[in-house]
Amino acid sequence: MENRRGRVDRRTLLKALSAAGTTGAVISACGDSSAGPIGIAGAKFDKTVRLATAGPGGSKQWKPGYALDFLPPEDMPTRGAASSVLASEPKEKLLELFRLMSTSRKWETTMKDLFLAGTDGLYGAFHTYVGEEAVAVGAIGALNEDDYIASTHRGHGHLIAKGGDLNRMSAEIFFKESGYNKGYGGSMHITDMSKGIMGMNGIVGASFYMAAGAALRGMIRGTKQVAVAFFGDGAAASPYYFSAVRSCKNLNIPVIFVNENNFQYMSIPVADTVPTKYISDYTKGLDLPHHLVDGNDLAAVYHATKQAVEWAHAGNGPTVIEALTYRWYDHSGFAGARVGQEGAVGLPYRTDDEVRGWMTRDPIPRYKRWLVAKGLAKEEELARVEEEAQAAVDESVEFARIGADPDPAAGVLNTHAEGAVLASQFYNRKGAVAT
Numbered sequence: 001m002e003n004r005r006g007r008v009d010r011r012t013l014l015k016a017l018s019a020a021g022t023t024g025a026v027i028s029a030c031g032d033s034s035a036g037p038i039g040i041a042g043a044k045f046d047k048t049v050r051l052a053t054a055g056p057g058g059s060k061q062w063k064p065g066y067a068l069d070f071l072p073p074e075d076m077p078t079r080g081a082a083s084s085v086l087a088s089e090p091k092e093k094l095l096e097l098f099r100l101m102s103t104s105r106k107w108e109t110t111m112k113d114l115f116l117a118g119t120d121g122l123y124g125a126f127h128t129y130v131g132e133e134a135v136a137v138g139a140i141g142a143l144n145e146d147d148y149i150a151s152t153h154r155g156h157g158h159l160i161a162k163g164g165d166l167n168r169m170s171a172e173i174f175f176k177e178s179g180y181n182k183g184y185g186g187s188m189h190i191t192d193m194s195k196g197i198m199g200m201n202g203i204v205g206a207s208f209y210m211a212a213g214a215a216l217r218g219m220i221r222g223t224k225q226v227a228v229a230f231f232g233d234g235a236a237a238s239p240y241y242f243s244a245v246r247s248c249k250n251l252n253i254p255v256i257f258v259n260e261n262n263f264q265y266m267s268i269p270v271a272d273t274v275p276t277k278y279i280s281d282y283t284k285g286l287d288l289p290h291h292l293v294d295g296n297d298l299a300a301v302y303h304a305t306k307q308a309v310e311w312a313h314a315g316n317g318p319t320v321i322e323a324l325t326y327r328w329y330d331h332s333g334f335a336g337a338r339v340g341q342e343g344a345v346g347l348p349y350r351t352d353d354e355v356r357g358w359m360t361r362d363p364i365p366r367y368k369r370w371l372v373a374k375g376l377a378k379e380e381e382l383a384r385v386e387e388e389a390q391a392a393v394d395e396s397v398e399f400a401r402i403g404a405d406p407d408p409a410a411g412v413l414n415t416h417a418e419g420a421v422l423a424s425q426f427y428n429r430k431g432a433v434a435t
């Protein structure tokens with residue numbers, strides 16, 4: 001009954017357990033004894049059972065710099081299903097995806113330089129998405145225009161990818177009346193329901209049920225709309241995460257859960273919050289598709305999301321996509337960053353080698369090289385797209401600068417008291433009594 005290592009093999013173990021009437025749940029929890037240290041000795045589980053693995057999560061020996069072990073290849077693969085699917089899209093679409101990634105990068109980099117230069121009117125939290133652009137653009141690029149997204153605190157890239165208005169975004173960062181929230185919300189509350197953007201928000205883990213609500217609405221109305229819930233590796237530790245995926249699977253609600261695993265939960269390594277090898281392992285028992293992809297590879301994210309959309313349209317409900325990526329700057333703000341220089345160095349919870357290593361896998365030049373290598377675009381036309389993206393960013397900053405400050409008196413219009421007035425008007429119209 002024992003194998004070479006003095007432990008039972010999986011087959012024999014399962015046979016013995018089922019002969020003893022053990023339930024399926026216990027059997028599956030035993031995992032695969034032939035692949036790892038799980039086993040029994042003398043009919044008792046020995047002490048070698050462990051959850052920690054050698055993945056980005058779970059390794060309690062994790063040290064700053066370990067994210068280097070997960071560096072993707074230098075270039076996006078030019079072969080394979082993901083590459084072919086993206087390459088089959090029309091050229092305008094391919095250039096549009098490039099424009100969106102470039103715009104996102106240039107907008108945030110310009111804002112970074114303005115913040116660091118101490119520009120008047122710029123203050124408050126600003127969580128950059130630089131380095132992660134292929135996730136937003138790849139996932140949203142695979143959606144239909146009327147689909148929904150629920151964003152995070154790190155959502156500028158999501159907004160830009162879903163067609164958010166750059167002028168109104170910039171004006172909001174400058175707290176101007178012409179901003180998305182009339183200058184009252186700042187970076188983390190930008191919302192545009194006309195584009196299906198249910199908003200950035202500062203509540204870690206809030207995107208799950210926002211997306212579920214929107215997707216359920218579409219499902220009831222038979223519109224075939226899907227909703228993407230973006231979330232970080234830290235948000236995956238929220239108790240609402242598993243609960244949301246389970247509920248969506250239960251009811252086959254078409255939510256695409258897109259995890260942006262950038263290895264850090266503020267300054268906490270992913271190993272401390274993720275007990276399994278990958279975040280996309282958590283929900284595997286729920287019998288829904290899981291895609292673990294290189295999040296700096298636009299084609300990989302796009303292809304996974306396309307499959308998720310098809311799956312949802314066929315009435316099968318949710319999908320989980322985990323995209324491995326890396327943020328170039330600090331969690332919020334610009335510690336370790338300089339005007340005119342990319343990336344933040346000298347941060348205590350990661351090594352500069354790690355930052356530089358991931359910066360060499362920059363998703364934007366990788367996509368550019370892929371387009372050129374496949375003969376889908378020429379370097380000159382891509383350079384033009386980048387120039388136009390910078391011009392649009394500069395214009396939006398000018399739009400923000402010349403905008404009026406909000407009237408302080410208007411602030412009371414956005415309070416809950418106004419909500420109560422509107423509610424009582426609604427009830428009165430219906431002939432009911434407001435309480």
Ligand SMILES: Cc1ncc(C[n+]2csc(CCOP(=O)(O)OP(=O)(O)O)c2C)c(N)n1
Nearest residue numbers: 154202203204232233234235262264265266
């Ligand atoms: C419910 C809640 N808990 C804690 C916070 C404070 N907080 C803001 S961002 C953040 C880290 C989120 O990390 P992750 O989900 O990995 O996303 P990332 O910042 O890496 O994109 C935390 C803890 C919060 N805003 N909301």
